[in-house]
Amino acid sequence: MSGLIGWSGLFLAGTKSEETPMKYIQDAVDLCDRTLKSENLTISDKLELVCVFFILCAAEICVGDVKNWYDIFGRLHKFISDECNGNLKSLLGLLGDTEGAKWLLSNFLYHDVLSSSSHEKGTLFPIDQYCEALDIIPGTTQLLDSGTVCDPLQGCVRPMYVLLGEIINTKNKLDKMQEDLNVIVDRDTYKQRKFEFLTTLESDFEELETRIKNTNPHTPSLLLLKDDKELEDHLTLFEIYKLSLRIYLRYMVRKTPPAVPEIQLMLQELTLCMDVIMDTNVQSGLCFALMVAGISCVDPVDREQMEARLRSFCSKFPVKNFELVLILIRKAWELNKDGAHCVNWFDISESMGWYLSLA
Template sequence: MYINLSSTFNLFLDDRGLKHLDFFENQVAPMISVSPQSSNYFLKTFFTLAITNESISNGLAAWGALFDNAIEGEDKYLTVNRYLQRGNELIHKNEISTNNDRFDSFIKLAYYLIVIGIHICSGDTKQWHDYFNRCVRLFKDYGGIVKFINDFKYSNDCKFLISNFQFHDVMSSETLKNGTICSMNNYNDLFKFNKILELDDYGIDPYQGCIQSVYLLLGEIMNSYVELKEERFNLNKLLNSSTSGDSGPVINNLRLSYLKRVNEKISELSNKIEYCQPNETQMNQLEEIDQANHLKLFELYRITCKMYLSLYLKQSQPISSEMQNYLINAQGIMDELIQTNLISSLNMSLLICGISCCNKFDRQNLNDKFCSIYERYQVGNVKRIWDVVREAWRRNPYGIVCIDWLDICNDFGWKISMC
């Protein structure tokens, strides 16, 4: 329904801005969310804040303008940036104010997360992460995530902001480089043990649906990769600069110790994958057909986690029988989900499946999936992921090398979010 021009929004936006805000409400928010409207916090939190906050309303107008096909070419770029510039000016005034209170911090965090979403949807490979770092600094200045959510008495709006931040933390290329910004212990305390998304009728999370448990596990896998990668690098450096001689037994003991840690970590994480379950409380809130689709998405991400373990901890070749088995099963599930509202959740699986395609048949199959997905879900980030996959194919034409997609991002000078 078009926003009434006599509403409070017209205090903040011109007529075009109101139309873009309406487009966000009715087109963009439902498209990027995997939750029912009853728990679509892009509307319940962001849109509600926009009623009384000018920076938020300008941010959402920019997000709406980004997807409004009535605006084309340079006009779209100028329109989006006009509303973003206004929102940034207002937030900057708030940032330098000496009278900030906790609600100011809440508004700033919400605004940063909105701008992150806009930049990711546009296909940006840098600015989104600058705003993510602003979120990090905000939490540090505030005293941490736990203090933040405590001060807001575990409100559902605050839970959404924290969950939103956690999702971007786990789904970032930078996480494969440095690990998650917030420790997985802290995330697990909030979401797994205290189960904050299961309390107070929070509903279905708009980014993570009912399967946050497997996203948390993916974060653990990526952190383990970071820890073991540095050790493997130092060990390989030693192996390639030494002759055996008297140092041979010492070096071999180091190798055995490292391989033991790798196998123990693989065993631990494989066990967690095997016993991981979707959130039953949230699943029960869905219609039967939606439950079936969320279960398929859960299984797809379980396979994605297994592929990460195999590629990056085991260092398996993409062409290995293990990886090819995972690939075939993952692609079958993706085919079933492309026509559902869970299409926005396929990016990470698309990437890891793409890296695992080793022949013309599978690569053409994946190319068709990218085209089909982008036709229905025209988000610039999908194109960036496709660029990374095609570069992986160029570097690894026969699937005999373990390709680290972070290396491709670094060579491109990109920071990518899989959201």
Template structure:
């Protein structure tokens, strides 16, 4: 063997390992194969992901896609602002109306106070130089089809002139976010079937959906308060653009503006907001009030030249759901909501009552329970408005009579069989929907008994209901239906009577935070912990059974005995949404 051949033979042969992490494979780098984190990923701060043995091609591709997105975002951090500005330039800009021109039109539009509040929302969300840079943009006319609901085939999003980051946010909403926030079968998912086609025709709605995606992507999967600052910046800036479209069209395009408000409201609730979302919902309520003369069900008869029945129903159902799932009380009487949502209504009063194909993605088959929950909240607020209610108070019998009537209604209600049949995906989903309905009834009943009827959580009846509710929670957690568990988990949590029950609830909140990244769950958890601290302060108990990190976000304060979670939320200055 020649000298040259000997030298060549001594050169180590580079072996391509098939067991390295996905991140290194995507980067086309050699992996040290250290576990759980290889040396390169540890050094560069990347997510180190190994594909389990026996994983199918679909799972492997999902891992690669996730890594590619992370690497793209990491590489283009400094380009986010430029990319967003390019999107606006390509699409012709946005609102372009400065504060003076907006204020001069207050007397011809909706009330000036609401517009001023909305402007405050913009300023609090942005707080940077972007508003000045974008104020000179010109509004392009928006084309409004007669109905967005499958009115035309969806155009390629490239035609919307989105850059790489915009495309990423659009795809995330379409392929992930729009699916997890729905508890209905796919064909009933109006977040995709209605809102997405509308986004192809209206830039304000498109920017709202993209802001929602950015908010969701900014949230840590572990449920802590750490946010990705790049996604937060994107979310705020897309929110600004959406609000500018809203302000420029609010007096001329009612239903499109209503859709935009509902999307922005959902995005704020998702990111754990406790103040701005209520302004957006109040704005939506004022718009409805102005356009239907105080009777919300009239929307089902009006604007037929703009929207079909399905779309108008969805906009109302979306508004009603967010209205009944908050701690403040409803904007309209709940009997009006019953006229819209009840599938048993007379067809002369409700155009959709003979169309038994509606299971909207928020209410599901639980709408009868949710409407009663709105009535319970309204009753609680009425009782608190009179101060210290006692049996000698002039309205005591009225309020107690109403509470017992609501209790009777909760025992009587049942799901609509025709709606339940729409869950034909599998017998398991059919069974889970029935369990969820019973779970929602139990949580509403516990809520009524402990707030309006003032039953103590330590009584045998309440603890029996707690055990039933706890058992059903474990059935639903981890399924497609878990997105609607915020209120039931909260009610179960605040009625935990011992340290073992409290520890179990902490585990459940930690578990769902790994999958369902909506921060109103975290806000509910914070209030739950404050209730526990208040209970321990009143009873001389201890919170030793909780983890040492559980109280890190709690400020201990005393609001007095005989106070409930509504008083705690009010003392915090929060308007919490369980939507």
């Protein structure tokens, strides 16, 4: 309760300078520390701790924090890792194996794949562990999300967040292969390893592209919607993530620059879809898509319209994360004036000393 009151106070104030909300946030932190020192934590204690850690992360992200939220998330990761010895499936038993426990794990996946640190280093847990624990089947041509848990932060888009994690980890695997390739001295060995690297790269790209195209929305989330307009908005958001991931896959795996016509064509589709759901109940899910669309803008007209779109969004939706996204997009434009290079948003975030969340 202290965490929720603090979070709501920070949201209303829009800043961490308000003394009263921060008092409640600190109370929540102190209670967590006290509970963690207990030698015999019950299942209820563990569930409460995970919930409060998430509330504290959300409160920090809400006001545009770029460091403290990740410290809290790191503490949550350590707590989960210690509890399950690195096996997420066993965590569910330790938390009661309830729908609530699965929801919390799904929430951790969401924050993991939207963290700048994970994009740079890889997700904190392997994606196949998330899939196993959440009843998601990672096929080669389609990802099947048969889980019954409905996460309001992800909704029907959850399969796309799983695939985003796959893209992140594939990028890190290929980067390691490239690094190993660069230190090979023998010419014949280099040629063989380069062939293996390029073959793997193309194979991984084609598999992920196919899965992004073929994967369907999380059906149980759609069954909760009240009317056709809500259904249309949620399905449009799902299509936005499909387009965003297809663009992002090209950046992460093939290192394709945004000026390439293929990306520019997808960008036009993406911005049209985003404009459809501006000012709707699902607009809060646009942070990652706006980042991808923003760094993909090359033409002056597209950049001007994207900045206007984000300014309008920030004025109507008081979550500071979107202001941080605009700052990073502007920096990407400075570094990539003609769109001829592949510029990573998480590299810019790191250069500014930020641990950014696109949640």
